Amino acid sequence: MRVNVTINGESRQADDVWEGESLLYVLRERLGLPGSKNACEQGECGSCTVYLDDVPVCSCLVAAGQVEGREVRTVEGLAEGDKLDRVQQSFVDAGAVQCGFCTPGLVVAAHDLLNRVENPADEEIREALAGNLCRCTGYEKILDAVRLAATRGETA
């Protein structure tokens, strides 16, 4: 089947999509957007987190056909050209990136949190990131990154 979807503000079309295919597969393998990572395919790790109509979801758990006519925003859609979003920049500055595999999902989850809560408490940060696994940082730098981003004003 064909899927029409707006991704990062741009109208995109994917052809020959299998009916049981995930949004994640379409993003990575058909539309050349490898930012969202494929790890667990069961919603455990959060590495594939994207916005679907402004709501963070695991793209591995959304059927491609369900996004027909809707809006998706991936980690690729957060930066403006070469200028990183404040959350992305804070991850770099805080040293919150090690192997980098979990980073795109964490960035989207943190981006959403800071959209909703200007100055989140540590508990709120932990809760918001509870669906994202990282196997190398130990999370402390990630918490630092979110705190740093919170001090840097509004998210795009």
Next chain:
Amino acid sequence: MDFLRPSSLTEALAVKAERPDAVPIAGGTDVMVELNFDHRRPGALLDLNRVTELAEWTETDGKIRLGASVPYVRVIAELGEVLPALAMASRTVGSPQIRNRGTVGGNLGAASPAGDTHPVLLVLGAEVEAASVRGTRLIPAEEFYLGVKRNALEPDELITAVHLPAEVGPQQFAKVGTRNAMVIAVCSFALALHLDTREIRAAVGSAAPTPRRATAAEEYLGTELPWSTKASLTDSVKRRFGELVAEAASPIDDVRGSADYRKHALSVLARRTLTWAWNDFQKGERECA
């Protein structure tokens, strides 16, 4: 595989009648896992995202009609005052990403013994609204769960809503898991004090082939609770209640916990939640999730 996209409930029911092999998908948090891992190859997916009728809840005469595809995040944000135990259970589901998509209707459709909302639906006396081109019927939650991942739906039926009484009284839900997030219940427990009938209801989850009520424990408490004096509960009453709850379960040993551990944990959850619910009753305050 076909991807079917009805745009209204009427259309969805017509499609389901024609294609009973079509698997309904709303949030997708269960169905997509099965597809991703090649555990399931249905003839068709029936996408319910456009059926807006299923994504609403209404309150009429003290009863909530919760549309089958209202996501957990909305149950938590919008129904915590009137359905506190359901909000508590919803809060323990997965992660924010999962709660943004997953639904009570999906929990019912999957009918996993570990589904987080099931014990709550049992203690509130919920009814599952099932619709088909033949009509609509209400199935009491107790008659809905037939076995591991089996429910009382006919092949042409869709779950359209759940009917729940609002604000029956103090109620609690508690769950044991190995992490604070993204965890399937090792066991879970729900309790509701129905103030109008002075009836207590208790149910266990993830500790038998289906979620089930602990009727002997309910009957015991029914005779022991000092409703009129609101006196504090004795330790022996709490302990006996916990024992009877544990006896209601028939858990298995598996990688997440032994049967013995599950029984022990259930007796602890039962004592704790009873204490919390009774404290709420004593204070006479409106409990909140």
